[in-house]
Amino acid sequence: MKCACARPNSHFIYFQVVIWRAVASIAWSVLLLPVTATVFVLLSRFSPFHPIQWISDCTSLLAASSTIFSLVVLCGVVLITGFFNLEFYTLVPSIPCSRMALLGTVLHPRQCVHSLVYCTMGMLVMWCASVTIGGRYSTLGTPCRQSQSGEVVTCLNEYHLFILLAGAFMGYSHSFLGVVQNMYYVSFQPIQQYKYPRFKGCLPMVVKCSVIQALYSARNFAAFYFFFGYAPKTWISSTLNLQIDSSLQPLDSLTGFLDFSLLYHLSISGTFLYLTWYLTVLLFRIYVTEVLKCEGFTVGYIKATDICVVPVLKMILMFLALQDLALLSQHSLSRRLEVFSLSQPGGHAHNWNAISRECLSLLSELTQRLVAHQDAIASNGRVKSQSASSDTRSASSSCSGKTPRLSVPLRTPGSVFKSSVGGANSALVAPFTPDVDSPFSSPAIRRLVGQQDPQSPCFGTVQSPHIMRRGPKLWSASTGSSRFSVIPLHGLETPVNSCSCHTLNCSAQVKSFLAKRVLIMYLFNKLPEASSQALFADSQAHIWALQGLSHLVAASFSEDQFGVVQTTLPNILSCLVVLLEAVDRHFKLPHASSKPVRTICSMGDSTYKTLRFALRAALKTAIYKITTTFGEHLNAVNISTEHRKRLQQFLEFKD
């Protein structure tokens, strides 16, 4: 407990760690801005036949006051982007279970604000770009000569408008893709690197992504402008009392788009726009996922109560602490010895006890979640036969049985038609529910869904309606070890049961009615794999816990002088075996073992799609690590016969 992260005040630590990292990343993005701007200027004025004039033009332009002003505006844009990164980032991705849920997320008020801000920022950046490019793009109004009278009036410069609208379009598509591709999901790399090499390694990918994205956006915007460009043009010209120059070719025509220079400048500016945003995102990711260097051990201090207060804030601390645990267990002998040491007066193994307790509760929580999911599927089969509706969609619905302690921003893919609480009308709002506990959601939405707020300090922010609906079922499988959750949940059981009886009939009718409509079917159809992905959405923490535990246990074979690990070894082994059984059973479910399609190039991180495979591999490796280290000594460990049988398979490398 020598460092800051071992101190109990988690607000202070959060500020110390995350805010400072975000500030540093934003500072670096601002510092990188002149570089990207220079490259943009060079490319925008590129003329291969007059190289000397090109260079001198660019130099004088870079020193001009308009460029400086543009840079200041761009700095503002970067600052706002950085702020949004900090505000929206998540370690556990939001996984919509149906297209309707996705639609709900996109139309969510918070997301609308986000889109609006990004549209504005896109316009600002494009304005800066058009001023920098100069020439025919620079101003909105240009002097022109009217054809009939010959007098000089101010006309609308359609090029400028085109570029500005393109900025707004790109801003919106960035915001939209941010939701669809989970742009704000921050994943941890499998290896640790220093920040600079990592940045250098990612830079080509980011440039490639922004070029590709800019080209796609340019194409889409061209199509958009071709069909709808007339409306903003006439609106702007009538509002600002600008004439439309009839001598020029209008841009929303086929010949207008054959302007190669316009398309070049559009894609160059779009690339610049996306590059600015992507670099900010990249730097933020690199800084946030940096290893937290702690000299003490870190996991034990993160108590359940701490996490409940401000869950989103603490998630990152828990992840960093677990990552640190996984690293120390592999690389640092001295810190391992500290873990195995006894407290000086009293001789208790506080460090090891805290670590093993936290890790085991994390893992057993995952086991319970999986078991609950399997129970839910099994029971849904029964419900289906009762209601006699041909609804197969809810068959694989899930409600992740999570203990509130950890339930932080875990998106549960709820069933679309699972309306045992709200009756007929809740069938329509249910699609929004999976995202209720996301950072995008607000208390207002939760009230809309018709969910009672338990008003408990610990549950207020994290409660999902699914837990209440299936409270009894969820916890029937849980053992008494779940010390955090049992009492408050039992308080919620009664209203659920009475409510669901009344509305069962009604909901079945609604279901069968809606199931016949094709569009609704399309929107409400469950996306395959979504429930599986959502169950394992936060599994990076479990993977680290597994790695940390297994390496510590394996190291204890030779390094543990006082035998502190021996006392918990039966617990650890049975916990791992039970988890393995649950995971194995989960992978027998439909869609659970199908591989996701790999995306070629996008800034969105799709690591979460394969986390369940990573967890399974990490679990098996962890068990193998322990069995190969202990070998035949495991026969002396006091565990049940089935578990011993399973471990025997591992000893013989038959699994």
Place this chain on the structure above:
Amino acid sequence: MFPSPVPIYTDGSDAEDHVSSAFVIRHRKKRNIHHQTQLSLAANAIILAGVVCVWLQPCDLPSPQFTRDTLKGHSRPESSSRSAFLDQRDTLWMRSAGAWRDAGLHGLLDEITNSAEEVPRFLAVGSACVLALLRWASSFHGSLFPHLTLSSDEMVAEFSQMLDWSDSALRSFAWHPHTDKFAVALLDDSIRIYKSNSSATPTLKHRCQRSVCALQWKPLCGSALAVACQSCLLIWHVDPTSLSTRYCSNTSVSLSLSLSLSLSVSPITSIAWSPTGSLLVSASPVDTAMMVWDVAAESAVPLQRVGGGGVTYLSWSPDGSRLLAATPSALFRVWETRMWTCERWPCLKGSCQSACWSPDGGCLLLSMQGERVIYALTFSDLTGGSKAASVVADLSETSFPGPDGDLTVGGEVCSLSWDPRGERLAVLLKGDSQAVNHPSVIAVFKTRSSPVFELLPCGFVMGEAGAEPRFMQFHPHFQHGALLTVCWSDGRISHVPFYFSSAGLLGGDSPQQALASNTADHSSNKLYTEQIS
């Protein structure tokens, strides 16, 4: 001159040149040591001849033999089968799309240039110019790194750890790190898996499994096998309890190098699992980035360093703390795997041919292309390790009296292998095919790492008449000593056991009892000791 293992004197000699981390080669000419070691080697050979012929089956290990006649390789690539069909003129669009699909940008440009009468003139001229520019750039690049001009198969043959890869019926070999099973890649691009006490040999075939260059089983796992193929990396899951003998596409995962920045098809020549089984590193000689895969998550991180022109050989130290990456030019790198930074080791001449780590990961033995010495590098977390590589053994030609005249032994060091206990070192020495009595042999040394690093000659392993060793690997967990598995040029795989008690326990001075047996076929077998004595 053979063999003159010079012990490293770690105390004084390393302190001499702390000048740079450059790869300084130090030949130590100490005549008296040469005489002594030569004498001791002769004595050893006699001892071996004396105690020979106790046939010991190490355990029930299969030793299959494959001949070239029974295995048919792919005679021609897929695209060349087109010539068997009638020529039909497609439209230009179709042909361009096909060329793009088959050969990428290069093929597309080629197609456009060739059909100049159908396309607008400016397009044909433009594509011809771009093509010329590309060719010029690639030839310029190729003049810097000559290996880039090789074709894909030639490159695999050049950089594979299997000697004479293109000629051999056996393409690659790998022991499972924990159980008695091994995988063999064959000429016909299939992989067979042999287990002890089991007659079932599962066969793995896949459409993408072409020109297999390396195999490795995942540590701490019973089933996963990584295969480095010409165009991708395959991960097989061979269920140990399953009885099926044919595996095809559905049990494997193909990891294509989509993250790689290189445009051309890059053959993967080396793969290495981390000892904890969590990461897999793959490398290609045409790509300067090596990929660190999280295999289960199917995500990869490219680790790029400019210089060297590619990565040909990877070897992870047994404790997992370091990774050797050799390049085709005179340079190799040693990565530390905690923060993934690397040390650059430029060599004076030649690229790194083969290397092996000591079991504790503190010492790295290297051989350079075309050289007849073994170098050693030491690493230490406390002191930072050595600043320069030192020569630990000189393996120039020397002759021994044999039954049919003198036998010349020695030559270029092609392959190194260190047994998992760190007590035996096998060195594959290239012979001279022109000379009569100068075959390729495996020289085996006793090694000791404390108090000072020592190499003591132990004996030779030679094949039957006409059979040359192509590849060797120690069994990862042989109970009674060390077990060397050798792949021979006649397609045979044989196991050579060395029975000894651990030298560390006995004080290290006892004359060890090395028994060699070829477990393949008793009647037709010849022991190396018979040829020596």
